[in-house]
Amino acid sequence: MLGIPDPAIWLGYLLAILSVAACIVYSVRYWNKSDDPLPDPSEKEKNWEKVEEKINEML
Amino acid sequence: MNTFTLGLVVILYLLLIAYLGYVGYRKTKTTKDYLLAGRDSHPFIMAMSYGATFISTSAIVGFGGMAGKFGMGLIWLVFLNIFIGIFIAFVFFGRITRRVGLNLDAHTFPEFLGNRFQSKAIQIISGLIIFVAMPLYAAVVLIGGARFIESIFQIDFTMALIFFTLVMASYVIAGGLKGVMYTDAAQGTIMFVCLFFLLVFSYFKLGGVSSAHQALTNMAGMVPTDLAAQGHLGWTAFPKINSAWWWILTTNIILGVGIGVLAQPQLVVRFMTVKSSRELNRAVMTGGIFIFVSTGFVYTIGALSNVFFYSETGKLALDAVGGNVDKIIPEYINKAMPEWFIYLFMIALLSAGMSTLSSQFHTMGSAIGRDVIEKIFPRTGLNTMMIARLGIVFGVVISLLIGYQLPMGIIARGTAIFFGICAATFLPAYIASLYWKRVTRSAALWSIVSGLATSVFALAFLHKSESLPLGICKALFGKDFLIDKFPWMIIDPLMVALPVSVFVLILVTFVSRPPEKEFLDKCFK
Secondary structure, eight states, rough: TOOOOHHHHHHHHHHHHHHHHHHHHHHHTTTTTTTOOOOOOOOHHHHHHHHHHHHHHHO | HHHHHHHHHHHHHHHHHHHHHHHEEEETSSSHHHHHGGOOHHHHHHOOOHHHHHHHHHHIHHHHHHHHHGGGHHHHHHHHHHIIEEEEIIIIIIIHHHHOOOOOOOOEOOOOHHHHHHHHHHHHHHHHHHHHHHHHHHHHHHHHHHHHHHHHTOOOOHHHHHHHHHHHHHHHHHHHHHHHHHHHHHHHHHHHHHHHHHHHHHHHHSSSSHHHHHHGGGGGOOOOOOHHHTTTOOOOOOHHHHHHHHHIIIIIIIIIIIIHHOOOOOHHHHHHHHSOOOOOOOHHHHHHHHHIIIIIIIIHHHOOOOOOHHHHHHHHHHHHTTTGGGHHHHHHHHHHHHHHHHHHHHHHHHHHHHHHHHHHHHHHHHHHIIIIIIIHHHHOOOHHHHHHHHHHHHHHHHHHHHHHHHHHHHTTTTTHHHHHHHHHHHHHHHHHHHHHOOHHHHHHHHHHHHHHHHHHHHHHTTTTTHHHHHOHHHHHHSSSSOOOOOTTSSHHHHHHHHHHHHHHHHHHHHSOOOOHHHHHHHHHO
16 A cells, blocks of 8 residues: 555554544544533633623723 | 854744743743643643653654664554554543542642542652652753754753753743743644655655655665564564564554553643643644654654665665664755755754653652652742742752763663653553542552562563663673563563553552542542
């Protein structure tokens, strides 16, 4: 296969590529999944949201 | 190569690293920041930091050169690095490690084990093992980096060593894990881009994927007789079963390094640097792609360098560089790549060394500071951050001394020794701490102690590569290794020590009292 006659070598390449594929599929599949509830936004983030709201109101 | 241009590139690179170190320093306010990067790392930074720490210069130059000598069999190491080192590690170890670590307020790997088994002794012993064994591993990277600077800038080795150490130590001591991870991410990105280009350009130069591989396959008849006697069947073939090289490849490299990665303290701690398992899920992709490019690409190029050298000089890669495996990749870059790429690749190699070393310094410092000194002397009057900083200084000095004092024969084995000791000592207890609620404190402690003792015994008396330079076996028994029946002297010590520590863990668990349910509920809530 692709100039490599020994199955033990191309099988290694195939498994390495499949492992990378598994990593990509896993990440995409569970991109927004979390085992635990995500922490509440910090005070800084809450304040930032308030300022944003005010700006929007003013606009 | 123009020294002025190279100097300019290196200065720009160091300015970038200094800036990122400074950002880390500015953002470090608490112990959590210093030891765990505030537990709120971005998934990309976490994954790149994990990958760049994992892949050192020796993984690129050393193993890449080995592929030049022995061929593409090393691809199995790439497969295990991705499948076990990333996929299994992140999905089956990382998520639960992060959760248990947070529930038990662990800041380091020894503290994780200590809190999980409610044992100060486990934390102190684990911290000491790391602090004693890791400088040997760090010395390998430190000396390698200094030699590299010495050769490209033509400066004195001691100067290079001091300069390299000071640069590294400054941002690790000041910026803590935030500084380490920010710089790691930048260094990992540089490595990724360079190695990606290297493979694409190499295939282009050698006439395409299939023709390059076919040319290498056609060279099978040129394998030198001494390598053929060790089981070498060609650069696109796996070695002959039960031959010397087959045993080295399967036990030392594939299993030793491939499995050893799971219990590396500097990598495990990264799972605790993100705020939820969502970040780990996202990091798996970056980690997998990074390891594939940084190891798979360079091992393929290492093997293919034979085609290039043969067509240019009529010699095999190993012969073209005077028999020194470590010179195959640098020499290939010098001869086959455009000049502008040589400068970038130098920075990539520097990055690979620095990213590994910075994490080693940080892990050593937190082990001696947080896990040993703070546990033994709780009333020092200093805060954890200060103790960890002093610990890093101490660790850096020890690594320097080791680099200077120990013979090169032992230093060259530093990575393998550290990986082996960590896997045999910590892996069974670490896996059980996550997945076996019945496991007991005594079982974990005895597993760690027996794994360490068997590892040290196997290194000193069984495994030729270490027993020979150590010389203890020779001094006591008059021979280089105790069992001279093939293949015992070349089987990785991990293959002996790991079963022992697993057996001890299981045995002691069933003869000791199980942990309380309330505590387990707290761990896994």
